[in-house]
Amino acid sequence: MKVGIIGTGNMGSIIVEAFIEGKAISPSDFYITNRTIKKAENLQQKFPSLHVCKKSIDVIQKSELIFICIKPRDIYPLIKQNDSALTRDKCLVSITSPISANQLETLVPCSVIRAIPSITNRALSGVSLLTYGANCDEFWKRKIKELFSYISIPMEIEQNITRVASDIVSCGPAFFSYITQRFIDGAVTKTEINQSTATVLAGEMLVGLGELLKKGFYTLPTLQEKVCVKGGITGEGIKVLESELGDVFEKVFAATHEKFREDLEEINKQFD
Template sequence: MNVGFIGTGSMGSILIESMIKTDALKPDQIVATNRTFAKAERLAEVYTGLKAVPSNREVALAADMIFLCVKPKEFKNVIDDIKPYVTAAQTVVSITSPVLIRHLEEHIPCKIAKIIPSITNYVCSGATLTMYGSRMEAEDIETLDRLLQRMSKPLVVSEEYTRISSDISSCGPAFLAFFVEQFVQAAVTYTGISKEEATKLASEMVLGTGLLLTAGGFSPESLRERVTVPGGITAEGLRMLSLDLDGTFERLIRTTHHKYKEELDKVEGLFYNPQS
């Protein structure tokens, strides 16, 4: 099977590198292009056998499965480029959350899937959210899942909940990293501990906490309760956080959903009202 990638930016390159590192794909099974062609060429230089091509058309003609790793505003142009060349036997996989499965099924004749990867996939961890269009057969789903299982845990989600699922799985690492960054900086400022030491402690804490919440069998609530001694230091810290963060995560979700709605409206305009 030959797999194509249109878009080799941050997430496109993570998918390519993760699939190669885990032997899900060999470099010579991959054909890739990017709007800035030099980015695709750099991947071809690193991974001998990977073929960098200068056009979307060439990817469509060469690949059995095509990953579309482009920004929402670029999507319609990419679809227009590949539409004359894709066939019913091919699978197109979008990783762009505001682009809906129906947008693609209404505009190109092939099988359609949608995934939301995470930067955690770069270390072969975390989830990949998966959604499948009406033309996907069981064997098509199995083929895609086999690729994703080597670098992540594929989880089927309803497209209706794409945004909130992405907030947790895909945006979550950035939100959590921001929390760690602020925690470390406060520790350095208030106590004088070195940033290097504080960062190492915090990073190991996050890793261990993740293992407790997965392999360890704890829920967030049970882990919090296990660590917290009534009237103790952790309890006092949590009391302060509960007061200062009251409503913060609700506002966060409203913010991401508002942005998603803006992007979805733009995509709708590109696909159905291109003159507006």
């Protein structure tokens, strides 16, 4: 199966690298392009048998499965420019949350899927979020789930939880990276540990925490219970977190949803 990638920025490149290294798709089956073609050529240097195309229409014509990995506001004009090539036998996959699969179906006769990946998929782990268009062929539903199974745990979601699910799966790594960096900085500021040592210790702690949860040894609440001894040091730290964090995460989700609402308004103007 020939797979096209339009847009080889951060997420487009991650999808290509993960599918290749996860043995889901052979490099020679990829046809890729980017507005700045040098970015596509950089991927080709890593995987020489990749095909780099100068134009998006070439990618679409040569591929059966096409991933669109560009900014939301650029998707509508891209599809309108190339809609004649998106024939009924193909499948179009968008990785952006503000545009629904059903909206895309109003523009093209082919099957449509929205697949929201995570940077964790680069390590062949984490979750990918799938939403199928109302008219999506069953073949493509099975195929996309199979492909994402090589690099993640694919999970089908409904439209109404798209933003919050994406916040957790896709934005979550950045949020918790920021928190971890502040955790490390606090240790370095208040003690004699150096940045390098604190970073290694925190990184290995996160890996170990992930393994505990993945293997089902503990849930998040029971893990806290196991570590927190009554009257102990961990408990004192938890008290500070309870006091200082307040409703910070409620504010985080409020902010992401407000930005999402703004994006939806801009996108809906295009589709209306």
